[in-house]
Amino acid sequence: MSQKYHITVSAEAMYQQQHSSVASDRYAFAYCITLKNTGEQPARLLSRHWVITDANGKVQEVRGMGVVGEHPHLQPGESYTYTSGSALTTPYGTMRGSYQMEADDGHTFDADIPEFHLIAPRVLH
DSSP states (O other), X not given: OOOSSOEEEEEEEEEOGGGOBGGGTBEEEEEEEEEEEOSSSOEEEEEEEEEEEETTOOEEEEEEESBTTBXXXXXXXXXXXXXXXXXXXXXXXXXXXXXXXXXXXXXXXXXXXXXXXXXXXXXXX
């Protein structure tokens, strides 16, 4: 049974060695996010809320409008994919959060971003 308002979010992170510096404690990651409207109503992405946690437990929260300068509007069954990035001061961390969505009928709802890992290679044994 489908829900009236539902966005499924998947994420994949990739270490960016060319933008990282171990000597400077800078570990850069790109992440690719796919949103799919698995609900019954068209919906537009309004804003985002990220919770980024490094290996030391330091938490950074990021809020902003849209994603990569866009506010995608998804019909039922449609997907939208974008790539962005984040940097940590540790070689390992996690990201999770939510997108705030508005359906065409005016109903607002959150689309949860499941936690995913940011891992520099050759760090975990």
